Amino acid sequence: MKLSVWTYEGPPHVGAMRVATGMKGLHYVLHAPQGDTYADLLFTMIERRNHRPPVTYTTFQARDLGEDTAKLFKKSCQEAYDRFKPEALIVGASCTAELIQDDPGGMAETMGLPCPVIPLELPSYQRKENFGADETFFQIVRTLARPMERTAHISCNLIGATGLGFRHRDDITEITALLDEMGVRVNVCAPYGATPEDITRLGAAHFNVLMYPETGESACRWMERELDQPFTKIVPIGVGATRDFVREVAGLADVPATLDENRLRQPWYARSVDSTYFTDKRVFIFGDGTHVAAAARIARDEMGFEVVGLGCYNREMARPIRALAKEYGVEALITDDYLDVEARISELAPEMILGTQMERHIGKRLGIPCAVISAPVHVQDFPARYSPQMGLEGANVIFDTWVHPLVMGLEEHLLHMFREDFEFHDDAGASHHGHAAKARPVEPAEEPAEPVMAEVTAAPADQGAEIIWLSDAEKELRKIPFFVRGKARRNTETFAAERGLREIDIDTLYDAKAHYAR
Amino acid sequence: MTHHSAPPPAIGCRNTPILKQRGQHEVFCGLTGIIWLHRKMQDAFFLVVGSRTCAHLLQSAAGVMIFAEPRFGTVILEETDLAGLADAQEELAREVDRLLARRTDIRQLFLVGSCPSEVIKLDLARAAEKLSARHAPSVRVMYYSGSGIETTFTEGEDACLAAMVPELPETDKRQLLMVGALPDVVEDQALSLLEKLGVEDVAVLPARYADSGVSVGPNTVFALTQPFLGGTHAALERRGARHIPAPFPFGEEGTTAWLQAVAREFGVDTARFDAVTAAPRARSIQAMSKAKQVLSGKKVFFFPDSQLEIPLARFLVRECGMEAVEVGAPFIHKALVGPDLDLLPEGPVIAEGQDVDKQLDRCRAVQPDLTVCGLGLANPLEAEGLSTKWAIELVFTPVHFYEQAGDLAGLFSRPLRRKSLLQLDAAE
Numbered sequence: 001m002k003l004s005v006w007t008y009e010g011p012p013h014v015g016a017m018r019v020a021t022g023m024k025g026l027h028y029v030l031h032a033p034q035g036d037t038y039a040d041l042l043f044t045m046i047e048r049r050n051h052r053p054p055v056t057y058t059t060f061q062a063r064d065l066g067e068d069t070a071k072l073f074k075k076s077c078q079e080a081y082d083r084f085k086p087e088a089l090i091v092g093a094s095c096t097a098e099l100i101q102d103d104p105g106g107m108a109e110t111m112g113l114p115c116p117v118i119p120l121e122l123p124s125y126q127r128k129e130n131f132g133a134d135e136t137f138f139q140i141v142r143t144l145a146r147p148m149e150r151t152a153h154i155s156c157n158l159i160g161a162t163g164l165g166f167r168h169r170d171d172i173t174e175i176t177a178l179l180d181e182m183g184v185r186v187n188v189c190a191p192y193g194a195t196p197e198d199i200t201r202l203g204a205a206h207f208n209v210l211m212y213p214e215t216g217e218s219a220c221r222w223m224e225r226e227l228d229q230p231f232t233k234i235v236p237i238g239v240g241a242t243r244d245f246v247r248e249v250a251g252l253a254d255v256p257a258t259l260d261e262n263r264l265r266q267p268w269y270a271r272s273v274d275s276t277y278f279t280d281k282r283v284f285i286f287g288d289g290t291h292v293a294a295a296a297r298i299a300r301d302e303m304g305f306e307v308v309g310l311g312c313y314n315r316e317m318a319r320p321i322r323a324l325a326k327e328y329g330v331e332a333l334i335t336d337d338y339l340d341v342e343a344r345i346s347e348l349a350p351e352m353i354l355g356t357q358m359e360r361h362i363g364k365r366l367g368i369p370c371a372v373i374s375a376p377v378h379v380q381d382f383p384a385r386y387s388p389q390m391g392l393e394g395a396n397v398i399f400d401t402w403v404h405p406l407v408m409g410l411e412e413h414l415l416h417m418f419r420e421d422f423e424f425h426d427d428a429g430a431s432h433h434g435h436a437a438k439a440r441p442v443e444p445a446e447e448p449a450e451p452v453m454a455e456v457t458a459a460p461a462d463q464g465a466e467i468i469w470l471s472d473a474e475k476e477l478r479k480i481p482f483f484v485r486g487k488a489r490r491n492t493e494t495f496a497a498e499r500g501l502r503e504i505d506i507d508t509l510y511d512a513k514a515h516y517a518r
Numbered sequence: 519m520t521h522h523s524a525p526p527p528a529i530g531c532r533n534t535p536i537l538k539q540r541g542q543h544e545v546f547c548g549l550t551g552i553i554w555l556h557r558k559m560q561d562a563f564f565l566v567v568g569s570r571t572c573a574h575l576l577q578s579a580a581g582v583m584i585f586a587e588p589r590f591g592t593v594i595l596e597e598t599d600l601a602g603l604a605d606a607q608e609e610l611a612r613e614v615d616r617l618l619a620r621r622t623d624i625r626q627l628f629l630v631g632s633c634p635s636e637v638i639k640l641d642l643a644r645a646a647e648k649l650s651a652r653h654a655p656s657v658r659v660m661y662y663s664g665s666g667i668e669t670t671f672t673e674g675e676d677a678c679l680a681a682m683v684p685e686l687p688e689t690d691k692r693q694l695l696m697v698g699a700l701p702d703v704v705e706d707q708a709l710s711l712l713e714k715l716g717v718e719d720v721a722v723l724p725a726r727y728a729d730s731g732v733s734v735g736p737n738t739v740f741a742l743t744q745p746f747l748g749g750t751h752a753a754l755e756r757r758g759a760r761h762i763p764a765p766f767p768f769g770e771e772g773t774t775a776w777l778q779a780v781a782r783e784f785g786v787d788t789a790r791f792d793a794v795t796a797a798p799r800a801r802s803i804q805a806m807s808k809a810k811q812v813l814s815g816k817k818v819f820f821f822p823d824s825q826l827e828i829p830l831a832r833f834l835v836r837e838c839g840m841e842a843v844e845v846g847a848p849f850i851h852k853a854l855v856g857p858d859l860d861l862l863p864e865g866p867v868i869a870e871g872q873d874v875d876k877q878l879d880r881c882r883a884v885q886p887d888l889t890v891c892g893l894g895l896a897n898p899l900e901a902e903g904l905s906t907k908w909a910i911e912l913v914f915t916p917v918h919f920y921e922q923a924g925d926l927a928g929l930f931s932r933p934l935r936r937k938s939l940l941q942l943d944a945a946e
Contacts (some may be wrong), residue, residue: 001567001593001609003617010574033633035547035666038575040894046578050901052894059543062667065637076542083875095569096633096667099600124569125597 006338006358008313008376012122013094014039015132015215019140020090021053021163025195026140027086028055029077031069031097031104046379047164056080070102074111081113088144088196089113090136092120116196118143130214130288130314133162137191138218144196147227148203154253155185157205159231160216161192166291166375168192170388171211175236178391179209181260182246184253203227207252211235211390213290214314237294239266239302239395266395270302278304282487284350285310286333286341286359287374289317293324295354295373298398300328309333309348311341338362349486352406369405467496470505477509491516523771524836527863532856534868541873544894545823545848547666548674549630550579554914555678556589558699559724561625564590565617566664567610567642568632591617595634610645611652614659624657625728628678631663658728660685670848672746672824672913675699679723683753689733693719694780695759697750698743701916702726708743708767708919711777714794717784734759741780743767743918745858746825748851765857766829769837769923770802775857798920805924806837809931814839816887816934822846822872823892823909830890830912831866832858838927842866843884846877888934905933
C-alpha cells in the first residue's frame with residue numbers, strides 16, 4: 001500500500017480510453033463497476049470533446065457479483081456492437097474487474113462478432129496510464145497492420161498522438177506541415193484521428209515519425225521489426241531539436257533537409273537585449289520524460305537558463321532521464337509522489353519551475369513562477385488558439401509560455417530599486433498578471449529578537465551543524481526581491497557552511513554575494 | 519404579508535409506475551462525496567483504500583483538479599496486497615500512523631472502502647476498530663464504503679453519516695437533529711430560522727468539528743435536508759430517533775413546507791410561523807421571478823445523478839412553471855421523497871436506475887428545452903443542440919432554503935439565457 005494524494009497518471013484503462021477516444025470507428029467495451037464512467041468527463045470537460053468517448057462500461061454492482069458478471073459483460077458487448085457498429089472492438093477490464101477474473105478478452109473472442117476483437121491485458125495494480133495507451137495502441141497495430149506495398153510518393157506515419165494529449169492536436173498540424181515542406185506525405189496519423197481501417201494501411205508508409213514515445217514506442221518498435229519501417233528518435237520540440245529532426249527525416253526519406261525558418265522568431269527573441277534577464281535563471285524541470293528532455297535542452301541552449309534539477313514521473317523513462325541529468329550535472333528525480341517533487345523544489349529554491357499542473361500548484365504555494373510543459377492535462381492545456389509545442393511555431397509558443405510567468409526585465413530592476421514601495425513590492429507579483437494590487441503589510445517596528453534557525457538542507461553533511469541567521473542579516477535578506485531571495489538564502493548558507501561559520505551576519509551575506517557573483 | 523402556497527395537485531407522482539432499466543450507469547461512485555465532506559468536517563481526513571482509479575477519480579471529479587490542501591488521500595493497493603503477501607491490516611496501520619503523525623490536526627479519520635477493497639473483502643471495519651483503539655482518544659477512526667458497486671454518488675455521504683450515527687453519544691433530551699451536509703452559510707441561515715421559530719435544541723449532522731457534542735436518542739426528532747440519506751435515516755431510527763417527513767427545502771414552497779413540518783412537531787403557532795417566514799418567503803419569490811420568466815413553459819429532462827432530481831423537479835414544475843418530461847433518479851426512497859412526489863403533478867416519466875443509451879434515445883426523442891445531466895453527457899448533448907445543466911453543480915452550490923431560491927432557479931435559467939444571448943451562427 002502506498003499513500004497518494006495526487007497522481008500524475010491515471011490507471012492503465014484510462015490510457016486505453018485515450019487511444020479509443022483519439023480514434024474513430026473503434027469502440028471500447030470496458031468491464032468496470034459503476035462509477036468508472038467518471039473518466040468520460042476527462043474527455044468531455046477537460047478536452048471539451050463534443051461527443052461521448054466510444055466506451056461502453058458494463059457497470060456491475062455488488063448484487064451482480066453473486067450472480068453472473070460474465071453474462072453481463074457479454075450482453076454489454078453485444079449491445080455495444082449492435083448500437084455502434086464499430087470497425088473494431090477493444091475489450092478489457094478496469095482495476096476492479098481485473099480482480100473478479102471474468103476474462104473479457106476471451107469471452108468477447110468467442111462471441112463471433114463480425115469485426116476484429118482486440119483483447120487488452122492491462123495490469124492495473126502495476127502499471128499506469130501511459131503504459132495503458134502504449135500497450136493498447138501496440139495491440140491494435142499488431143492485430144490490424146500488415147506488410148504491404150509502399151506508397152509511390154515518399155510518406156510516413158505520425159505515431160503516438162492520443163485523445164487528452166498535451167497539445168497533440170496542434171503538434172500534428174505543425175509536423176504535417178513541416179514534413180509537407182520537405183516533400184514527405186503523411187500516410188496515416190494514429191491513434192489520433194485514425195480508423196481501424198487506417199491502421200491496416202500503416203504498412204504503406206516508408207517510415208514512422210514517433211511523436212510521443214510515451215504512447216507510441218511499442219507500436220513503432222513492432223512496425224520496425226514486422227513492417228520494416230525505421231522510426232525517428234528525435235522529438236522536434238525546440239529550435240535545435242526541430243533542426244535535428246529535419247536532418248533525421250531527410251536521412252530516412254532521402255530528401256534534402258529543408259526547413260523554412262521564416263516564421264521562427266524564438267532565436268531572435270532569445271538574443272534580443274530584453275531577454276538578458278533570463279541569463280542563468282535557475283530552473284527546475286519536471287514532467288513526462290519526453291517533454292522534460294526537450295525542455296532541458298531549450299532551457300539551457302535556447303533560453304540561457306541554468307537547469308538546477310530535473311526529473312520525470314513515468315518510470316518507463318527513468319533511464320534516459322537519469323542519463324540526461326548526469327549530462328546537466330544534476331541529480332534526476334524519478335517519482336510519481338508529488339510530495340517528493342515539492343520537497344525537491346523547496347530544497348533547490350529555483351527561480352522558475354517548468355512542470356505540470358501539479359508543479360504549477362507547488363509553485364503557487366512556494367511563490368515560484370511556473371510554466372506548464374507536460375501532461376497531466378488541465379482544461380487550460382486545450383487552448384482555443386493554435387498552440388503547438390513541436391516544430392518552429394512550437395518554439396515560438398514555448399518562448400511566450402515560459403516568459404509569461406516571469407517578472408520582466410525592467411520591472412525586475414524596478415523591484416530591486418524600490419522594493420520598499422508600498423504597492424510596487426515583491427509580494428505584489430508581476431504587473432502583467434492582472435490581479436488586484438496587494439498593499440505591503442506594515443512590518444512590526446521591532447524585529448523579533450530571536451535569531452532564526454537556518455534550514456541547513458544545502459549544507460554538506462559533515463558540516464551539517466545549525467547555522468543561525470542574525471536578525472540584521474535576516475532583515476537584509478528580506479529586502480532582496482522574492483524571486484531571488486531563495487537563491488540568496490541558499491547560497492549564503494552554503495557559503496557559511498563551507499567556511500564552518502555558525503552565524504550569518506550582514507557581512508556573510510554580502511561576502512557570499514560577492515563569492516557567487518558572475 | 520402571508521403568501522399561500524398553491525394547493526397540491528389532484529394526482530401526484532407517488533403512485534406513478536416507476537420505469538426501471540438496467541444498463542450502463544453514467545454516474546459517479548460514492549467516493550465523490552469526499553470532495554465536499556472533507557471541506558465540511560474541518561478536522562476529518564478521508565482515507566480511501568483503493569486503486570489508482572480511485573485516486574484519479576477524486577482529483578478529476580469536479581472537472582478540474584482541486585488543489586486546496588487536501589484532507590483526503592488514497593492508499594493505493596499494490597500487487598503484493600492483492601496476492602496476500604503483505605498483511606493488509608499492518609500495512610494500513612503503518613500508513614495511518616504516518617498520516618496522523620504528519621497531520622496532528624486530524625480528529626476523525628474515515629477509512630473509505632472502494633470497489634477493489636470490497637471485492638477482495640478487506641475488513642476495513644475491523645481495521646477502523648483497531649486503529650481507533652490505537653489512536654484514542656485523540657482520533658476516532660470510522661469506516662464506510664464509497665465503492666461504486668454499493669454506492670452511487672451522493673450515497674457516499676449517506677454511508678459516511680450512517681457510519682457516524684452508531685458512534686454518537688446517547689441522550690434523552692428533546693431535540694431536533696438537522697441531517698445533511700450543507701454549506702456553512704446555508705446551515706447558519708437554517709439554524710437562525712429555527713431559532714426564530716423557537717425550536718431551541720438543534721444539532722447538525724455532520725458537525726463541523728468532531729467535538730461538537732452531537733448526540734441522539736429516543737426523544738430526538740430529525741429532519742433531512744438532503745434526499746439521499748436513506749441509510750442515515752434508517753441508522754437514526756435504529757437509535758430511536760423519529761423522522762419528520764417533509765418536502766425538501768428547495769425554493770419558497772419546499773422551504774416553507776419543510777419548516778412547517780418542523781414547526782408542527784414543535785408546536786409553533788401559525789402567527790409566529792408567519793411572522794418569521796413572511797419576509798424571507800416574499801424575498802425568495804421575488805428572487806426567483808426573473809428566472810421564472812425564462813423557465814416557465816419549458817420542458818425539463820433529468821438524467822439520474824444525485825437523488826436530488828425529484829425534489830428539484832417539484833421545485834421547477836411548481837415554482838418555476840416548467841414541465842417535467844422525465845425525472846430519472848439513481849434510487850427512489852419513497853419514505854424520503856414521498857412528500858415531493860405528492861406535490862409533483864402526474865405526467866413525467868419517473869425512472870429509477872439507468873440504461874444510458876436508451877435514456878439518451880428518449881431524451882433526443884422529446885427534445886427537452888433543458889436537460890439536467892452529468893459532466894460526461896453535458897457537452898455531447900450541447901453539441902447536439904440541447905441545453906444542459908450540469909447536475910454536479912447542484913450538489914456543490916448553496917441551493918437550499920429561502921435565500922438561495924433565486925440562485926437555484928438561476929442555475930437552471932442560465933443555460934437557456936446563454937443560448938439566447940449567443941449569436942454565434944449569425945450570418946456576416
